[in-house]
Amino acid sequence: MDVELRELMQAFVLSDYQVQEVYSRFCLEIAKGLRRSTNSQSNTKCFPTYVQELPTGDEMGKYLALDLGGTNFRVLLVSLKGHHDATVESQIYAVPKDLMIGPGVELFDHIAECLAKFVHKHNMSSAYLPLGFTFSFPCVQAGLKEAMLTRWTKGFGCPGVEGEDVGRMLHEAIRRRGDADIAVVALLNDTTGTLMSCAHRNPECRVGVIVGTGCNACYVEHVDNVDLLDAQFKRKEKQIIVNCEWGAFGESGQLDFVRTEYDNEVDRKSINRAQQLFEKMTSGMYLGELVRLVLVRALERNAIFKGAGNRRAEYAAILQHNIDIFETKHISEIESDTFPELANTRRIIKQLFGIEKASVEDCQKLRYICECISSRAATLVAIGISGLINRIADRKVVVGIDGSVYRYHPKFDTYIRNTMHKLVKSDKEFDIMLSEDGSGRGAALVAAVASKTK
Ligand code: BGC
Secondary structure (H helix, E strand, C coil), X not given: CCHHHHHHHHHHCCCHHHXXXXXXXXHHHHHHHHCCCCHHHCCCCCEECCCCCCCCCCCEEEEEEEEECXXXXXXXXXXXXXCCCEEEEEEEEECCHHHHHCCHHHXXXXXXXXXXXXXXXXXXXXXXXXXXEEECCCEEECCCCCEEECCCCCCCCCCCCCCCEHHHHHHHHHHHHCCCEEEEEEEEXXXXXXXXXXXXXXXXXXXXXXXXXXXXXXXXXXXXHCCCCCHHHCCCCCEEEEECCHHHCCCCCCXXXXXXXXXXXXXXXXXXXXXXCCHHHHCHHHHHHHHHHHHHHHHHCCCCCHHHCCHHXXXXXXXXXXXXXXXXXXXXXHHHCCCCCCHHHHHHHHHHHCCCCCCHHHHHHHHHHHHHHHHHHHHHHHHHHHHHHHXXXXXXXXXXXXXXXXXXXXXXXXXXXXXXXXXXXXXXXXXXXXXXXXXXXXXXXXXXXXXXHC
């Protein structure tokens, strides 16, 4: 790779020392989050989820599930069939941009409307249906059924929801319509859904991770280590799933020594400034944007499209005036390309700048930029996963993962494993499994556990 570009991208390459240092800081943060006396100073809030039983695989019954937390929202009907088996029917609904930042009550009315239509379509309007609500934002829970939103993330910003119980808000929206007999029996995070759905298939699963629009993880912790948990929840069960909310890591400056000027710029332009800094280096909502900002700089420094002469300034202007024009899915497409066709890369360059057939050299440079940004993201995610695995007493730990970045990027899994091999304690064994529909199946499983507990 040519020297200018290599120099430019150096800021994204984490040295072994930096990896170790981020790892130590992350572990400290989780320990602080778990302790009542230090929780308020920690970024990673380590919320107890009140999910204390992992699935056995024998769970049965029909459950509704709702999945809100990314660009789409889904309604699902999950039939748990015992023998580790389940079927899922689902419908995707868009969340219009104005609803993402409009009054909260309108968002919940929209959800209740979609829910009623779905139930009607499946001829279940008169049936009693328990519902598990996968609500993928940071929430303080007081039990399985209550979840108070602490802050919106991922571009959502509806007023009137922070500080409120989202289970109650959904319940009230369903009641206002009065056309379905649905009871909200459990609220959960998508990471919990991922862990539960993977544990349903593989009982060694102890960690659930999402690398999608947002980024976060949960894991199974011994109740004695969860200082935030009241004694009554420590009597019967000895474990609990803890939602780390690791996306917030770095808000006290712990990542400043590795953050770049581009990370600062992404943060400055976001609707949640100075928040979710780890998430802004690792998740789908931001990775494409990082590439866009780096490309502008590379064009200014004559480090890419060298043959384009004056047109380089035009390309830079296109990128500067169109926020989000470079999508995270482009990174996966570019890194999936095969030589010598480079079909995805050429199509994307044409879409962006109108260049008919970009040179191999420019294609390779763009790919290099993408690789530096995606491998840094994977390294950071691996640091977090390793920190959690090393806290768990079991010798073998399976990690369930989902999310568009992990799922569609051709090398994210390899990048993660490479770093994990360096950080997971040598007496431990780990594996990673792709989750199948954690937000649906996982929500039904938590609802099933909730019904059993009741
Ligand atoms: C949210 C988490 C969620 C993650 C992945 C983050 O922005 O705070 O609750 O698990 O995104 O969807």
